[in-house]
Amino acid sequence: MTGPRPAKPSELVRATDRLSFIYLERCTVHRDGNAITATDERGVVHIPTATIGALLLGPGTRVTHQAMVLMAESGSSTVWVGERGVRYYAHGRPLGRTSRLLDAQAMAVSARASRLAVARQMYAMRFPGEEIGSLNMQQLRGREGARVRNSYREHAKRTGVEWNRRDYNVEDFGASDAVNQALSAATTCICGITHAVIVALGCSPGLGFVHTGHDRSFVYDIADLYKAEIAIPIAFDIAVQAEAEGEGFDVMGVTRRAVRDAVYNGKLLSRCVQDIQQLLLPDSSDEGEGWEADVVQMWDDQGPAVASGTSYDEVPW
Template sequence: MMKPVPGMPPPDLGQLVRAQDRISFIYVERCTVHRDGNAVTATDERGIVHIPSASLGALLLGPGTRVTHQAMMLLAESGSTAVWVGERGVRYYAHGRALAQSSRLLEAQAIAVTNQSSRLRVAREMYAMRFPDEDVSQLTMQQLRGREGARVRRVYRDAAAEYGVIWDRRDYQPDDFDASDTVNQALSAATTCLYGITHAVIVALGCSPGLGFVHTGKDRSFVFDIADLYKAEVAIPIAFEVASREPEDVGGETRRAVRDAVHESKILERCTRDIKTLLLPGEQDDIVEWGTVELWDGGDRTVTGGTNYGAEEDND
């Protein structure tokens, strides 16, 4: 008789919350992250906070954080992502694996990104989402980049005027957060939060963060692609609003504002829908995120995995 697998059993797949319905992210620092049943705990001198893992999108682990093996195992089993970030959450260092058992979207992404025509189609669709009143179906990538650059500059100017913030240009020091002015600090914090959120959705759906359509050459190219769909709506106005108040904790105020905006604007739900629309256009069914292992059988055929097909070899 086989011995039972040691440790607490993983949560039931039926108990897990879909990516679009999860809490966007939680940021912790200077604490110990552990596990209590099917909840992640964060402990510091003030006490213990329980976080339901099955409803969490991304756990951002800031400086001074210690995380146990049991906590990481629970996050992986729950389809959540752990992201190690720097001071105030504005630097990305590494991320943990999220559990996505279906490769359907990943395969569609790989096929689309490796064909020039389909890659251009997806890139145009991404820009079309940002220019809903324009026909971009015939524009080249160079023309699309020009349109996007002009749009972003206009968004910066409008936000600066609305909140009365002096604005020159995007300027930040990756190695020195405090070297930038307040609005650039807030922009760095807001975009990092947005990257963490979109990264969590991408891996929860089983896609590759590195296979981008507009961005390329980085391990998070697709993250940057998807985050850009919402940056002008979420990150930029929030950064200027926070900067206008000149708070003492720019990073913390920005993170909390992004968290609230993501919830109010249903960004997780939209992000999930947008990724599915981009990679599998025209499909209206709800794509299942949890799949089963199959074996390729040539052409478009598959057969059930976990089966001994030795008899077929004997017949041959």
């Protein structure tokens, strides 16, 4: 085969040393040797793929077949997103060639005790300093509900926006008031961002710990960690602007841009990566450990996994 030789996993940059995410928009993405190129009217930029954790392709991007081949060979994920990553559309292969995080997620969600432990840890991230180790799921849900209601009331008081309750119709978005429209838009943005991170890490969006029964259950779990911090205050601020501007104010567009800036300034992508790794692999001393592995093994019901690519024609009876 012609062209540069694909890099071995041992030759790739470790996950801990990579740039977490690079965002591109309104350009053509191609390949030049072992680098991808981003070309627009201003010129060409070369980006070493081995240093990229995930490439986020925003609006107006065109990507060539050879660029995608190189991204896959480099163990880098490609995620198609909205402007500055505020919506998730699709993704390529994850960063690592190992199922380490996915295995940990599947094991934790499959047993009642470990699933409850992860769910409690998720709630602990939202209630810092509170003792929740003995609470069951019903109690945790009740505490979360009270927390969200208090957050609504606090921001309504802060902004002077009239607040009755969370009210929206998925069939008629415009029927809601401005603050509910902004809440829906902000929540959609955060779910898109967390979905992009989850698939970039190789986790399953459908294996949730608090949410269940949906192909995005884990997305909703992770997004809930940041809604009260980001979505609620932004929604009430946008409602104030909507009241001042009057008819014709673009609630959806302004909300998306506000969430985009909050995510960018607050480094939410990096936080999301760290939070997922802490939830699924809390005892790992090195978040990059094992990511560079490119080993396929065969499961054994009697003990540790065994090497693949071997003929096991002599079976001990």
